[in-house]
Amino acid sequence: MSIKPLIILPDPVLRQVSKPVERVDADLRKLADDMLETMYDAPGIGLAAIQVGVPRRLLVIDLAKEGEPPEPHVFINPEVLESSDQRSVYEEGCLSIPDYYAEVERPASVRVKYLDRDGKLQEMQAEGLMATCLQHEIDHLNGVLFIDHISKLKRDMVVRKFKKLARDKAPGKMVG
Numbered sequence: 001m002s003i004k005p006l007i008i009l010p011d012p013v014l015r016q017v018s019k020p021v022e023r024v025d026a027d028l029r030k031l032a033d034d035m036l037e038t039m040y041d042a043p044g045i046g047l048a049a050i051q052v053g054v055p056r057r058l059l060v061i062d063l064a065k066e067g068e069p070p071e072p073h074v075f076i077n078p079e080v081l082e083s084s085d086q087r088s089v090y091e092e093g094c095l096s097i098p099d100y101y102a103e104v105e106r107p108a109s110v111r112v113k114y115l116d117r118d119g120k121l122q123e124m125q126a127e128g129l130m131a132t133c134l135q136h137e138i139d140h141l142n143g144v145l146f147i148d149h150i151s152k153l154k155r156d157m158v159v160r161k162f163k164k165l166a167r168d169k170a171p172g173k174m175v176g
Helices: 026-041 128-141 152-168
Strands: 046-048 058-061 073-083 087-094 097-107 109-115 121-127
Touching: 026 046, 026 058, 026 073, 046 128, 058 128, 073 128, 087 128, 097 128, 097 152, 109 128, 121 128
Parallel strands: none
Antiparallel strands: 046 058, 058 073, 073 109, 087 097, 109 121
């Protein structure tokens, strides 16, 4: 079942720090599967549970290109253990901030520990797009959005745009 991502900026829910997952069970795996479906439908390459209104430390990623078989990754309670000094820049977007993209500089590689969908402790050394995506999604779990990594001027413009959209869509302004 696809879940609708939260798309209201600056939604306080998206700024909430997510709580650790205490038990990996069938319900959590179902949530991960639903999140993957939502991410594929969007389409996107990563999704944090908080983006669908569930403040748990869970995220999913799939970097497979169109036409390639899916390569879904489920990260439960992910934690960055190390970040490289070397930096890289990627143009990032977000399902919670539709149609806005900006170049963001982050560490080029990270080492992350997490539980997999079976509850087994794993570590991953990630570079390139996987490193960027992991940092972006872990930021969500910590109440941080990618626009927090851009200049204040650009961030203020995005926030104003989305506040205006929210006002324009307010129930009192609906016609028909």
